[in-house]
Amino acid sequence: MQFTIQATDPESKARTGVLSTDHGLIETPIFMPVGTAGTVKAVHQRELVEDVRAEIILGNTYHLYLRPGLDVIGKAGGLHRFNGWKRPILTDSGGYQVYSLSNTRKIKEDGVTFKSHIDGSKHIFTPEGVMDIQRTIGADIIMAFDECTPYPCEYGYARASMDMTHRWLTRCIERFDSTPAKYGYEQTLFPIVQGSTYKDLRQQSAEFVAEQRREGNAIGGLAVGEPAEEMYKTIELVNAILPSDKPRYLMGVGTPENILEAIALGVDMFDCVMPTRNARHGIVFTTQGIINIKNERWKDDFSPIDEELGGYASTFYSKAYLRHLMRSEEILGAQIASLQNLTFYLWLVKQARKEIVAGNFAKWKGIMTKKLMQRL
Amino acid sequence: MQFTIQATDPESKARTGVLSTDHGLIETPIFMPVGTAGTVKAVHQRELVEDVRAEIILGNTYHLYLRPGLDVIGKAGGLHRFNGWKRPILTDSGGYQVYSLSNTRKIKEDGVTFKSHIDGSKHIFTPEGVMDIQRTIGADIIMAFDECTPYPCEYGYARASMDMTHRWLTRCIERFDSTPAKYGYEQTLFPIVQGSTYKDLRQQSAEFVAEQRREGNAIGGLAVGEPAEEMYKTIELVNAILPSDKPRYLMGVGTPENILEAIALGVDMFDCVMPTRNARHGIVFTTQGIINIKNERWKDDFSPIDEELGGYASTFYSKAYLRHLMRSEEILGAQIASLQNLTFYLWLVKQARKEIVAGNFAKWKGIMTKKLMQRL
Numbered sequence A, B: 001m002q003f004t005i006q007a008t009d010p011e012s013k014a015r016t017g018v019l020s021t022d023h024g025l026i027e028t029p030i031f032m033p034v035g036t037a038g039t040v041k042a043v044h045q046r047e048l049v050e051d052v053r054a055e056i057i058l059g060n061t062y063h064l065y066l067r068p069g070l071d072v073i074g075k076a077g078g079l080h081r082f083n084g085w086k087r088p089i090l091t092d093s094g095g096y097q098v099y100s101l102s103n104t105r106k107i108k109e110d111g112v113t114f115k116s117h118i119d120g121s122k123h124i125f126t127p128e129g130v131m132d133i134q135r136t137i138g139a140d141i142i143m144a145f146d147e148c149t150p151y152p153c154e155y156g157y158a159r160a161s162m163d164m165t166h167r168w169l170t171r172c173i174e175r176f177d178s179t180p181a182k183y184g185y186e187q188t189l190f191p192i193v194q195g196s197t198y199k200d201l202r203q204q205s206a207e208f209v210a211e212q213r214r215e216g217n218a219i220g221g222l223a224v225g226e227p228a229e230e231m232y233k234t235i236e237l238v239n240a241i242l243p244s245d246k247p248r249y250l251m252g253v254g255t256p257e258n259i260l261e262a263i264a265l266g267v268d269m270f271d272c273v274m275p276t277r278n279a280r281h282g283i284v285f286t287t288q289g290i291i292n293i294k295n296e297r298w299k300d301d302f303s304p305i306d307e308e309l310g311g312y313a314s315t316f317y318s319k320a321y322l323r324h325l326m327r328s329e330e331i332l333g334a335q336i337a338s339l340q341n342l343t344f345y346l347w348l349v350k351q352a353r354k355e356i357v358a359g360n361f362a363k364w365k366g367i368m369t370k371k372l373m374q375r376l
Helices: A045-052 A061-066 A070-076 A079-083 A095-100 A127-137 A155-177 A199-211 A228-239 A256-264 A274-280 A312-316 A319-327 A331-357 A361-373 B045-052 B061-066 B070-076 B079-083 B095-100 B127-137 B155-177 B199-211 B228-241 B256-264 B274-280 B312-316 B319-327 B331-357 B361-373
Strands: A002-008 A015-021 A024-028 A030-032 A057-059 A089-091 A105-107 A112-115 A122-125 A141-143 A188-190 A217-219 A248-250 A269-271 A283-286 A289-292 B002-008 B015-021 B024-028 B030-032 B057-059 B089-091 B105-107 B112-115 B122-125 B141-143 B188-190 B217-219 B248-250 B269-271 B283-286 B289-292
Touching: A002 A331, A015 A331, A024 A030, A024 A331, A030 A331, A045 A331, A045 B312, A057 A061, A061 A095, A061 A122, A061 A127, A070 A079, A070 A127, A070 B319, A079 A089, A079 B319, A089 A127, A095 A112, A122 A127, A127 A141, A127 A155, A155 A188, A155 A199, A199 A228, A217 A228, A228 A256, A256 A331, A256 A361, A274 A283, A274 A331, A283 A331, A289 A361, A312 A331, A312 B045, A319 A331, A319 B070, A319 B079, A331 A361, A331 B331, B002 B331, B015 B331, B024 B030, B024 B331, B030 B331, B045 B331, B057 B061, B061 B095, B061 B122, B061 B127, B070 B079, B070 B127, B079 B089, B089 B127, B095 B112, B122 B127, B127 B141, B127 B155, B155 B188, B155 B199, B199 B228, B217 B228, B228 B256, B256 B331, B256 B361, B274 B283, B274 B331, B283 B331, B289 B361, B312 B331, B319 B331, B331 B361
Parallel strands: A030 A269, A057 A089, A089 A141, A141 A188, A217 A248, A248 A269, B030 B269, B057 B089, B089 B141, B141 B188, B217 B248, B248 B269
Antiparallel strands: A002 A015, A015 A024, A105 A112, A112 A122, A283 A289, B002 B015, B015 B024, B105 B112, B112 B122, B283 B289
């Protein structure tokens, strides 16, 4: 996997680049739609390609491992074959879901035992096991198994957890480097920086991660409830340590504003459920600001959802029609809003890319942040 | 609105025709996807055009009247403008939903009072009112307000109900003929034959309806639980009386087998929630038979859903992937299955059309009925 920096912003740490994988190129900065159970919710695969223009999507190891399970995905020849998505896939390590979704989980040095949220069955995720699982899913980018600490988090717990995450990382790397790619195309491993919001821990963790000299690095444990300023400070600190010639992936972030700020701090890759989850609740991101489509005010607004954005969902359907669908709990409402929000998120990072190349990023970011975050 | 018969089958009453409306041509026999609340559930409008190749869709007066309401639809300039569907629309009269969905309804000579299933608010549907409502919705084809009797139904009730439906029809026609088309394109009114499964009543009703000399006629009150043979006998009897140079619409029918049998009896138009509702429950219609996609047997069947049918949903996604989505209650599962089932239903009537033209309909029907109704 090769990463090439293309342009850098003189006024910030923002940069554009291209990450080449065996499933195609990813132009950064990039937003990766979340395809939890092998599907980006409410969006057809061809819509992801043709309308959203996604270049890489996420899969969730926890969900895919439980259902359909590794036997099915393995027999299919990997997730790409199973769901028909032909571009790159990144899988998370399953850690985050184990902590947030499973009924009872015990974190020990060896790994995490947990019960399935679907049928209560018992399972164990170890660093080694999670490498094997992601190899079998067939992710192009595999994430290290970590503990994502909550916010707030006591210093002692954060430090012990980070130390364990580092030991797990060593085990992940050993396993990953001693096993072959599963389906003939390259797979790569990204380690994850943890350390909660503590400066010294983040520094230590970033240094440990940087020393591994992997092909890309991730920042985890953010956007878990901490103030945005804390998040930005942490990103700045970490990015000063992570190698600048490798892609930096900020996990689980975030709002349009968060993304623009993090791009300015040198982040290249993002994922978040926000565009799709909010869509299903009628929160629509547009180039003019954020719309709660269920509000009375859109009742007879027959203008397109987002004329300026362009594309199918944005221009074919009206606000009033989408409002009607969402209030009626019609599936098409979720489909349209998801398509709109993802198209918007991809537009956002692509536009940022253009502005960085044009040397206009800082100025544009200032104007857009205000505009994009206002409630219409 | 013009209807031209094109070909007739020498061995049955099957025929092909073309119905021309101000929103375009409808080639019969035709299946009309049901778009209850102004949306064919889980299907984008462009998919209806490009993948399903629907030529006309249904809207439900009861649902649209309650939500979004006539003020919104009127301001939009009619349902076509509201939902972006540019081809013909047929609306039912709301009668069926009033009887099946609303909490309390009282049927009187003047009309039906009922409470909304959404908010309990009180409303009244009269023959005159329902004509006005459908004019405002902007249907190309407007259905008369009738009472759809349940099955079984006592003779006395069936006769009295039919008589009232006839009196209502007279009122519908008076109102319809004394009001202008709402949005500049032609609207037409189809009366409905009732009479439960009683021969003499069905004959009487068909004669009454035929005498009105409208541009098309419908058969209601079937597929409400009676044996299929009863239904076919009733259709045969009614179709012998309804004018053969006008389209005949069999309301709410049915399975692939029902449709082929009814085509053989001279029916031209069909609608049914079966393809979309069953889709959401994992029942998939294919050219090879009916699939319960949740069954274990499809777990690792990576073959396309319906290679022979062709088209996006049928060939892009595998049975195993669709099974996974349906078991995981993913929205995309409903999307794919709905697209598959509707594409299949439209293929079915278009194929019937071709076979009628080729003079091969009876033979083809015999083979297909067996094939299409088998459970795989």
